[in-house]
Amino acid sequence: MENKNSTETCSRIRRMIMDTIVAAGKGHIGGSLSAVEILVALYHGGIVHIDAKKPQYPLRDRFIMSKGHACEVLYAVLADYGFFSVAELLHLGRDGSMLGGHPDRHIPGVEADTGSLGNGLGIGAGLAFAAKLDRNTWRTFVLLGDGECYEGSVWEAMMFAAHHSLYNLVVIIDRNQLCVLDRTEDCNRLDPLDDKLRAFGWDVVTVNGHNIAELSQALSSARSRSSGKPFAVIANTVKGKGISFMENDVRWHHGVPKGELLEKAYCELDYRGVL
Amino acid sequence: MKYMRDSFLESVYQQMSYNGKIFVLSADVGAPALDKIRKDYPSRFINTGIAEQNTINVATGLAMEGYQVYVYGIAAFFLRAADQIRNSLLLYHQYSPLNINILSTGKGISYETAGPTHHCLEDLPVFSAFPGFEIYVPSDATMARAMAAQLIQNGVRYFCCDGKKVALIYNDDFCFDLSDGYITRNSGEKSCIVTMGGMLSFAEEILKVMRSKGIEIGLIDLFTPTEFDKDKLLSILNNYSKVITLEEGYREEGVLSVQIQKLITGTCIKLHKFGFDRKYIFEPGPREMHYKNAGITINNIVNVL
Incomplete structure (x- = not known):
């Protein structure tokens, strides 16, 4: 449900992302801000069944952040959820920090090493296949970027998952419409993405990726579906969401605002920053 | 004369009878010994199709859940999955050991008339640069069987087999000690x-x-x-x-x-x-x-x- 708590959580995560990239002096801010509500719905919304105190509990759900470059949002959510200290965020990329520029298995709560785009869904398909084979009930969730969907390996995995009826596999696509240089529809058209996924044998719903209620409703149904198909949620989002001058602007795929822009970003996020 | 791949897969087949955690993937490449695995252990075999990248990613996921995975395919086309071998598989393996065995056939120019797309003189130099990737090159079918039988502990390995039948050098009763590497x-x-x-x-x-x-x-x-x-x-x-x-x-x-x-x-x-x-x-x-x-x-x- 959309409520005050989830709104506050998303605001807090956005501030943590901002603090992280300001402290690091770099970061993939656009794609992190677009995925805030998706990750908050998954973790804080209770979709992903996982206990931060037992990150290796065998029957936990698995979440793979395939768009690993947007690690700042993952780190913020994992820290906020209790996997590690929030203070650790301010050390990203520094000597001795456990947080690097892409997620890896050294970090509590991270299931797979991602950063080379296009691999998370295939790994997730392997996990889901193993769970099905072992008659385990845990689910595998994978977050893809829409630009990532240009990788052929994504579609190899899509075919595989549908053919093997991996009903326990859920993919969320952060459909923010932008890749690094261009709008996706000006680069290589992805649309109609939902029809493509259906043609590949997936159940598909499209939601507003910044509406926690819509996300939660769609993702909750992942456990109750009876079609036997893998499940895709296309989350329509805005790259750079929450900071007006970054929204829908390809220049903010990667970068840190400075000077007046930083002040404006702080103002729009309604805080002063920790640094 | 015997195919190395068949001897290797025959050993895997035997192990599957008592080890329920063995899983075999093929990127749409066949072998008589593989047919036995498909027939007798259909729930632990997948033909992943000509999709080497996804094959390695799926193998990684299965191994993360404790499966001892064998991936069978053509040497030249595992280069296509070099990214997945490095980034999906080996990075994870360095932190949490996995058990994945990539069995390639078509070493060197053993697909002699198939042309340069099927020759593979680059896989060993490329893969030998990957930390944690153990490379094994059996010299005949007897050694290939010994490798499959002995190398069953956690590890990420590349077994590079000739694409042709090769003369038997080692007798069936040869006692292989693989520990020195030569x-x-x-x-x-x-x-x-x-x-x-x-x-x-x-x-x-x-x-x-x-x-x-x-x-x-x-x-x-x-x-x-x-x-x-x-x-x-x-x-x-x-x-x-x-x-x-x-x-x-x-x-x-x-x-x-x-x-x-x-x-x-x-x-x-x-x-x-x-x-x-x-x-x-x-x-x-x-x-x-x-x-x-x-x-x-x-x-x-x-x-x-």
Whole structure:
């Protein structure tokens, strides 16, 4: 449900992302801000069944952040959820920090090493296949970027998952419409993405990726579906969401605002920053 | 003469009868021994189709859940999945050991008439650069079976098999000790050949020719060109004044020539390298013709010895 708590959580995560990239002096801010509500719905919304105190509990759900470059949002959510200290965020990329520029298995709560785009869904398909084979009930969730969907390996995995009826596999696509240089529809058209996924044998719903209620409703149904198909949620989002001058602007795929822009970003996020 | 891949897969098949955690994937490549696995263990076999990238990713996911995974495919096309081998598989393996065994067929130019798309002289140099990736090159079907039977602990391994039936060098009752990474086939006086894979039978011919001349040469089967005991092998090679590397790889960039060059640097040993010119081979023809074109002939090698 959309409520005050989830709104506050998303605001807090956005501030943590901002603090992280300001402290690091770099970061993939656009794609992190677009995925805030998706990750908050998954973790804080209770979709992903996982206990931060037992990150290796065998029957936990698995979440793979395939768009690993947007690690700042993952780190913020994992820290906020209790996997590690929030203070650790301010050390990203520094000597001795456990947080690097892409997620890896050294970090509590991270299931797979991602950063080379296009691999998370295939790994997730392997996990889901193993769970099905072992008659385990845990689910595998994978977050893809829409630009990532240009990788052929994504579609190899899509075919595989549908053919093997991996009903326990859920993919969320952060459909923010932008890749690094261009709008996706000006680069290589992805649309109609939902029809493509259906043609590949997936159940598909499209939601507003910044509406926690819509996300939660769609993702909750992942456990109750009876079609036997893998499940895709296309989350329509805005790259750079929450900071007006970054929204829908390809220049903010990667970068840190400075000077007046930083002040404006702080103002729009309604805080002063920790640094 | 026997296919290495079949002996390897026969061992896997036998192990599947008592190890329920073995899972086999094929990137749409067949073998008689694989047919038995498909027939008797259909729930633990997937033909992933001609999709090497996804095959490696799926294998990674299965291994993360505790499966001992075998991936079967063509050597040249595992290069297509180099990214997945490195980033999905080996990065994870360094932190949390996995058990994944990639069985490739079509080593070197063993698909002799298939043209350069199917030749593979680059997989071993590329994969030997990947930390944590153990490379094994069986020299006959007996050794391939021994490798499958013995190397069952956690590890990420690449077994590079010839695409053709290869003469049996080792008897069925040969007791393989794989721990040193090499087997001394013969000890000699001044010169020693270091080789691997199907080239071993070619080297054995040279051994016979030299013996007919009253000269004993050393012969080392370096079946794992990256993981071998370097101190032990160097102590053996130090007994010779001349070492010859013989491989179905590029003459200078081949994994054997690079590894042995590195090993003997600083010694007085003279090194001669036999391998292929660094170019793609378009001319169709039998393997022997390609060897001859590259200067890999018994006469040329005997002249160096």
